[in-house]
Amino acid sequence: KQVGSFVLKNDNSPNNNAEVIIVVIQPDGKVLQKSSWESGTFSSAEGKKIYSCKMRFDYNKGEAKRMNFSLISDRYLRGNYVMQIYQNGLLIGKLSKTLS
Numbered sequence: 001k002q003v004g005s006f007v008l009k010n011d012n013s014p015n016n017n018a019e020v021i022i023v024v025i026q027p028d029g030k031v032l033q034k035s036s037w038e039s040g041t042f043s044s045a046e047g048k049k050i051y052s053c054k055m056r057f058d059y060n061k062g063e064a065k066r067m068n069f070s071l072i073s074d075r076y077l078r079g080n081y082v083m084q085i086y087q088n089g090l091l092i093g094k095l096s097k098t099l100s
Helices: none
Strands: 002-009 017-025 040-044 047-051 053-058 064-071 079-087 090-099
Touching: 002 017, 002 079, 017 047, 017 064, 053 064
Parallel strands: none
Antiparallel strands: 002 064, 017 053, 017 079, 040 047, 079 090
16 A cells, blocks of 8 residues: 655635646556546646546645545555646646655
């Protein structure tokens, strides 16, 4: 099981709900998918991409919101994993972690 968390803060949008898309890229370059039922594709500035999971959340303008997700796989490769966070098709965050 792989668990991730991040903090979002939206100072611009007056909406009270949003959706973010998480992409976790494995060391072999493939996207780690939550399950075949819960993963899919989305359009980004780089073209069509596969996502690991999608999260909806409610917030108040200017409020920092902690988001948590988990992904389960039969096998995890050793090496560098890259987590990308997208909103409305735009990359808003990126993080790399090494599994040894």
